[in-house]
Amino acid sequence: MGIIVQKYGGTSVADSQKIKNVAKRITQSHKDGNLVVVVVSAMGGSTDQLINLALEISEKPPERELDMLLSTGEQVSIALLAMAVSELGFQAISLTGNQVGIITDGFYSNARIKSINNDRIHSELNQGKVVILAGFQGISIDDEITTLGRGASDTTAVAVAASLNADRCEIYTDVDGIYTSDPRMVESARKLDQITYDEMLEMAGLGAKVLHSRCVELAKKFQVPLSVRSSFHEGEGTIVTKENKIMEEVVISGVTSDKDQAKISLIGLPDTPGVAAEIFQALADASINIDMIIQNASQDGTADLSFTTAEKDLDKTIEIVSEIKEKTGFNNVNKDCNIAKVSVIGIGMKSHVGIASKAFRALADAEINIQMISTSEIKISCVIQEDQTENAVQIIHDAFELGQIDSNA
């Protein structure tokens, strides 16, 4: 029998009725002949409630104690889910991160999994039980409870699936799967049957919120097939897997957008070596992530340098570049929050030409001005004016015929 790892997020176990529904799904998979390991998040809303309690006591609670507090959320949901599975007449056992032996590096609130001990899981599976694990949490070698960062139950599920050499990892969530674009923005957006890890990584990084990058990276590293599907409806969802022949024929998998972007322009920089390095080092030291960068040399021996960052980091970025204004010698700093990034992603770009020009042409025909461009092997991103985002996404989606099932290039 093969092992299936199923992961249910907070919205899927938000109340007792939803927990009972999840128990039905789990037992169905068990009845289908699978060895089922389940990873669960805290009940929807409960983590926020715990954080609010902590903030009533301390504005900046010690991270160790915050992890001690937050890890109770998953312990509640695994116990309740094990009760619900038992209530249906099946054997179930819940296990905390400590009981499983999910060993982490000990960094509170953002720990990384170092190893997973499978002995207990195998032993319980061999007794015919459904094994229900707490997501999001682990234990350091010093016996300290550590959490993996918000949304990290997906990561737990993939790590457990990799460790158990599971047939696949099913991520149950509040959407049906991965779409060619955000269905709230593009009416003709279509659910993908499959997508590669690399495409999913680009989509996750570019604004598609279904899976966290960290979980996809881990799945790619250990070649764990991911199945993203709805916990509320039936249906196959989307398989995230390694590249295969069929996928290579599909040129474009999706179009994403991200409005949480700001552009900073430094005007009149001296065009001498090392200036850009100095600026980006200062920003890196402050943990500010820079996305796109463009430098234009002017006729007068100076240059203009533009770059983008997350909108929330804008004020800090302005502060830092202002501090080094004299040292680096630029004249002015301009900022622009009224921008967005629209991206086209597809593994098939590697072997097809003309993708970029097709996207640029589509935007140009709609009189949407492209301010910045960056590309990777499987992605093209354009910075445009923010209020043109929906239009741009729709136009590119149409240009590549992503709403149609059979051809999209």
Add this chain to the structure above:
Amino acid sequence: MGIIVQKYGGTSVADSQKIKNVAKRITQSHKDGNLVVVVVSAMGGSTDQLINLALEISEKPPERELDMLLSTGEQVSIALLAMAVSELGFQAISLTGNQVGIITDGFYSNARIKSINNDRIHSELNQGKVVILAGFQGISIDDEITTLGRGASDTTAVAVAASLNADRCEIYTDVDGIYTSDPRMVESARKLDQITYDEMLEMAGLGAKVLHSRCVELAKKFQVPLSVRSSFHEGEGTIVTKENKIMEEVVISGVTSDKDQAKISLIGLPDTPGVAAEIFQALADASINIDMIIQNASQDGTADLSFTTAEKDLDKTIEIVSEIKEKTGFNNVNKDCNIAKVSVIGIGMKSHVGIASKAFRALADAEINIQMISTSEIKISCVIQEDQTENAVQIIHDAFELGQIDSNA
């Protein structure tokens, strides 16, 4: 420096403001030069909330999973309390039952502590930290989370105090200490400065709800001085300790009452050996606790047998005795819920005569009929009509002058 163990119940940590107040008390004791170990219950009401969640899913949830669920309550309160102590500028660390190494016998929902590992506690105390432990929970040798039964955080505190050889164990609660009688019933009830373990055991068993018998038994066994005091007001509270000279001079420590009593009478039993044994064996097999027993032989060679039990067990008791009616040969069974037990407790009874007659005389003068009597070395209990309870308690309290500080015999 001496070690002080402080225990705070659920009402003392029911919200963030109360948790902050508890943190102030703790740090005061730390500043006074003590090594402070704190045992905390779940926030008031949270255990009931968790139980209700479980009952929404299953009428009879598996006990293992219920323990997994309920143990989160204390984990929340220790984390929040550690945050509150840190916020006051002191070092604090919270520890779960697992992290301390509170090893239990593995009986879910009603486990007993087998051993406590002090290494981690000593190590944290030596680093100058206030150590905050989860009450109510432990871990079996199979790494399973077990709880000690409701209200058992007191037991955790005493066990930890015994294990650490602490100077004393302070139980903070919502009353000021142990009273000569229930102050809601007897206006002149007086707080006792001290009371012996044995008296406290009788009081706990006879309806005084401040401390659980199990915690007092443990304190007696390991000679841990208990201090019962209010977590909301200042004041010394009551010391529960071993017998000493001063205490022996005090004849009576308290008067308690218990209305949760029922009397069952079996009429016309054949007066032959083994009949009573048969009846009480059948009740013991059903885990029904019998309190007082009286047998009267009649002239006609039959006997009447009366006994008391908790009111909640009455229906089951009637059912069981009815099943063996033919076998044992009695004629009728009568039941009476309209009774109560009033008890007088005092270590000084051992060395003073006339206590029982004084109590009986006081009740007789008030025309309160005594239906049954049972005594121990330090206790006299009388069964009376339920609606005379308050009056009887008041009369006995007055007869022994318990409201006055200097003399009470």
